[in-house]
Amino acid sequence: MAGTDPIHQFVIEDMFPIYLGGDGTAGSGLNVSFTNSALFMVATVVAISAYMLLAPGKRQLVPNRIQLTSELMYEFIANMLRSSAGKQGMVFFPFVFSLFAFILVANLFGMVPYFFTVTSHIIVTFALAMLVISVVTIYGFAKHGLKFFKLFAPSGIPAPVLLIVVPIEVVSFLSRPISLSVRLFGNILAGHITLKVFTGFVVTLGAAGFLGWMGAVLPLAMGVALTALEFLVAAVQAYVFAVLTSMYLNDAVHPSH
Amino acid sequence: MEAEWAKYIGAGIATLGMAGAALGVSNIFSNFLTGALRNPSAAPSQTGNLIFGFAVTEALGIFSFLVALILLFVA
Numbered sequence: 358m359a360g361t362d363p364i365h366q367f368v369i370e371d372m373f374p375i376y377l378g379g380d381g382t383a384g385s386g387l388n389v390s391f392t393n394s395a396l397f398m399v400a401t402v403v404a405i406s407a408y409m410l411l412a413p414g415k416r417q418l419v420p421n422r423i424q425l426t427s428e429l430m431y432e433f434i435a436n437m438l439r440s441s442a443g444k445q446g447m448v449f450f451p452f453v454f455s456l457f458a459f460i461l462v463a464n465l466f467g468m469v470p471y472f473f474t475v476t477s478h479i480i481v482t483f484a485l486a487m488l489v490i491s492v493v494t495i496y497g498f499a500k501h502g503l504k505f506f507k508l509f510a511p512s513g514i515p516a517p518v519l520l521i522v523v524p525i526e527v528v529s530f531l532s533r534p535i536s537l538s539v540r541l542f543g544n545i546l547a548g549h550i551t552l553k554v555f556t557g558f559v560v561t562l563g564a565a566g567f568l569g570w571m572g573a574v575l576p577l578a579m580g581v582a583l584t585a586l587e588f589l590v591a592a593v594q595a596y597v598f599a600v601l602t603s604m605y606l607n608d609a610v611h612p613s614h
Numbered sequence: 615m616e617a618e619w620a621k622y623i624g625a626g627i628a629t630l631g632m633a634g635a636a637l638g639v640s641n642i643f644s645n646f647l648t649g650a651l652r653n654p655s656a657a658p659s660q661t662g663n664l665i666f667g668f669a670v671t672e673a674l675g676i677f678s679f680l681v682a683l684i685l686l687f688v689a
Contacts, residue, residue: 539677546680547679593668594669597669597670601670
C-alpha cells in the first residue's frame with residue numbers, strides 16, 4: 358500500500374538547500390531553502406504575469422478573443438469589489454485581484470498530476486488570511502482612528518443588549534483569519550486526499566487479476582467525477598476568498614454597520 | 615485507555631458533524647430553487663450569492679472533516 362499513500366503528495370522537499378548562519382554542520386542554521394512549494398509559488402506568479410502582460414497584445418478598443426478573457430477577469434473582480442466595498446474600496450483592487458489570481462492559479466496548478474499544491478498547507482493560507490486581516494485592521498485604524506471600534510457596536514441597540522453583543526462581535530472579528538484560512542486549506546486538502554484515496558483503489562484493484570480490472574472501473578469513474586468537482590472547488594474557493602476579502606475591506610472603509 | 619484506538623473512534627464521531635453541513639447546503643439550494651421557480655427573471659442575478667452561500671456553509675462540513683484528518687494523521 359506504500360505506493361498509494363494519500364499523504365505523500367503534501368511532503369515539502371528542499372530543492373536547493375540554503376541554510377543561513379549555523380555552525381557548518383549539515384542542517385544547522387536558519388532554513389531558507391528553495392522548496393517545491395516555493396517553486397510552484399514562483400510558477401504561479403510567472404504564469405499570471407505572463408498571461409496578464411501578453412493577453413492584451415495590441416490593446417484593440419474592440420477586444421479580440423484572448424484580450425477579452427483577461428478583460429473578463431478584470432471586470433469580474435472589479436464589479437465584485439465595487440458592489441461590496443463601494444467606490445472608496447476600489448483602492449484595494451490590485452490587492453484583491455492579486456489574491457484572487459494567485460489562489461485560483463495555485464489551486465489549478467495543483468490539479469496537474471505530479472505538481473505540488475501550494476494552498477494545501479495551512480501556513481500558506483494562514484499567511485494570506487493574516488495579510489488580509491492586517492490590511493483591514495491597519496487601514497481601519499489609520500483612516501478612522503478609534504472610531505474603528507464602532508464596528509463592534511452596531512447602531513440602534515439598547516445598552517443591556519450591547520453588553521452581550523460587543524464580545525460576540527469581537528470574537529467573530531478575531532475568528533475571521535482562522536475561518537478564512539481553514540476554509541481554503543480544508544477544501545483543497547480534503548479534495549486532494551479524497552482523490553488520491555479513490556485513485557489508490559484503482560491501483561489496488563488493478564493488481565488483483567482480471568476480475569480486479571473489471572471492478573477498477575468504478576473507482577476510476579469516481580476519480581473522474583472527483584477531478585471535475587476539484588476544478589469547481591478550486592475556482593469557487595478563490596472566488597469566495599476574494600468576496601470575503603472585499604467584505605472585510607468594506608468593514609475597514611465604512612466601519613459602521 | 616490508549617490513545618491509538620481512541621483516535622480512530624474520535625475520527626469516526628467527528629464525521630457526524632457533516633450532517634449539519636449537509637442540511638445547511640440543501641437549505642440554501644432548496645430556497646434558491648423555490649425563489650427561482652417563482653421569479654425566474656431574478657434568478658441569474660442571485661447565482662453569485664448562491665455560490666458564495668454554498669461555499670461558506672460547506673466550509674463548516676470541511677472543518678469537521680479536518681478534525682477527523684487531524685486525529686488520524688497529526689495527533
